[in-house]
Amino acid sequence: MNSSKTFLDKYFEDSSEFKNMTFNINVNFKKLKLNKKQIIPIICMSCFIIVFITIGIIFSSLNSPEKAYTNFKNAIEQKNVNLLSEWLCFENGDKIDKNYLEKLLQLMDEESTYKTTVLEKLKNDVYIITGEKPREKGASLLDTLVAEAVANFDSNFNDFSIKPVGNVLFFFPKYRVVPKQYFIEVSCDTKGAKIYLDGREKGTILDTSSLLSFGPFVPGKYYNVEAKYSGKYVTLSDSDQVTLCHNFSNKNKILVELNLNPIYVAVEFDFEDAELIVDGKKTGIKVKEAKNFGPVSSNNEFAAMVALPIGTVKTQSKRVDTWSGKVTIPTLVANDDVNKPIFEKIANTINEFNKSWALAMSVEDVNRIVYCSDELKQYYQENRINEWKQNGKKYIGKPTKMIYNFGTLTLLKDGENFGFNVTIKEYWKFAVYSKDESPPNLDNIDEEEETHVYTMWWDNNSKCFKIKDISSKWFYDWPDDGRIEEYKLDEGSVIQ
Structure with missing residues (x-):
């Protein structure tokens, strides 16, 4: 006896009255009467619905998850960019640049x-969506097991997914392969540097402490960042080549560090109000303003233009000392023609002096x-004139020529005062004789050569x-590449 039966079950089983009981149900259908005008719209609507559903089913099958998988796989294997472009898009439906698709094919x-x-x-995405895995033609059991083992190697792998991207006829989902969106972040140590991706300009570094972000990109190989x-x-440059895929990073932002190693220098020169000259060109910047000047290279040459009461003086140039981060502008005057008026002024001063x-x-x-x-006059009074007088001697002589090496002309500064020194080869005819004798004829005296370094300072009072x-000096500088100028002094009067 089945203990699960209730009392009522037993009652109805044993009751003959219940067994003989009959039920009569009468349903009255009211006969519908439709006229021709009513039937035609119904038929049309029914046909439209049937056609709509049929078309939807067809389009849905053409855009199914398995179709997306199959076409993507074929595009990869055939290296067909156009087919890949049709079945691969971003989640919002945006098309992907075919240049990036080429990089994806290269990666695959x-x-x-x-x-x-x-x-x-x-x-696996197809299986999750439809409950059925795509059929692979000719795949052996071993191939399937190996492939599934590889696929399960990293459960976080999400470089590609099959997702619905919009709808067909408003109701039927359209499935596509959607890539993970990667972004390239660029840091650069040079303000004003332009950033290029595969030769195309993407942005400019305005702040070296900030990053520039570009994207989205699809997984791919050989993204060239420069x-x-x-x-x-x-002119500076640096570049790097980036591969975007899960194997290299599970992050969607890849940092690229580009270091141009710009050189900034502190310029030093005694004349701080002088204008800075770089590679022979005026900068419009004063030396005192060039304490963090650059970027420059080790090949740049620095000079200065100094405004003086006698005119503008250009110095010789010097290259950057990359180790110290400094450049000290030389005080030697350049051999350029721009300094010719200064050369003439100095030569005239020394010639007339002699x-x-x-x-x-x-x-x-x-x-x-x-x-x-005045100090030098006093020296000559005591050590020349007075000494000759005491010894009963007299002097006669004349300078015949002066040869200047303006490669030695050096600009001097002492507080607010400025001056120059320069090396000269002097040629003289002279004699010191007894005052009781007649002076000798200088034409019969051999010419003698002397070398001196002259130092002169500007006098603001006498201008x-x-x-x-x-x-x-026992040793004097006479550079062969200096500007050599010769002045004959046989003619010309002394300034009175």
Whole structure:
């Protein structure tokens, strides 16, 4: 006896009255009467619905998850960019640049394990959506097991997914392969550098502490990122090649660091108000303003233009010292023609000084020396004129020519004062004789050569140079590449 039966079950089983009971149900259908005008719209509507559903089913089958998988797989294997473009798009439906699709095909071609992982992942997506895995023609059991093992290697793999991207006829989902969106972030150490991706300009570095972000991109190989800086004084560049895929990073943002290593220098020069000259060109910047000047290269040459009461003086140039981050502009004056008026001014000063010195010594009047400092006059009075007088001697002589090496002309500064020194080869005819004798004929005296370094300073009161020191050194600088100028002094009068 079945203990699960209830009392009522038993009652109805045993009740003969219940068994003989009959039920009569009468249903009355009211006969519908439709006229021709009513039937035609109904038929048309029914046909439209049937056609709509049929078309929808057809389009849905053409855009099914399995269709998306199959066409994507075929596009990859055939390296068909156009077919790939049709079945691969971003989740919002946006088409993908075919240049990036080429990079994806290259990645699939060179990374076979990655390709297998992608296809198995998409096959698994089809199974999740439809409950049925796509059928692979000719695939052996071993191939299937290996592929599934690879696909399950990384459960976080999400470079590609099959998703509905919009609808067909408003109701039927359209499935496509959707790639993971990758972004390239670029850091660069040079403000003003332009960033290029595969040769196309993408942006400019405005702040070296910030990142530039570009994208979205699809997984792919050989994204070429380059930074270029083209400034007034230097051209710099750096590049890197990036592969975007899960094998290299499970992040969707890939950082590319481009270092141009720009050189900024502190410019040093005694004349801080001088204008900075770089590679022979004026910058419009004063030396005192160039404490973080650049970017520059180790090949740049720095000079200065100094405004003086006698005119503008250009210095020689010097290259950057990349180790110290400094460049000290030399005080040597450049051999350029721009300095020719300065050369003439200095040569005239020294030439006239020497002619007047010869006259002053012969007449024993030190005040006849022009362009001479008071200290030097006193020295000549005591150590030349007075000494000759005490020894009963007299002097006669004249300078015949002066050869200047303006490659040695050096600009000097002492507080607010400025001056120059320069090396000269002097040629003289002279004699020191007894005052009881007749003076010798200079034409019969051999010419003698002397080398001196002259130092002169500008005198603001008299608005001319005053020679302060004339030194004879055991070694003197005479550069062969200096600007050599010769002045004959046989003619011309001494400034009175």
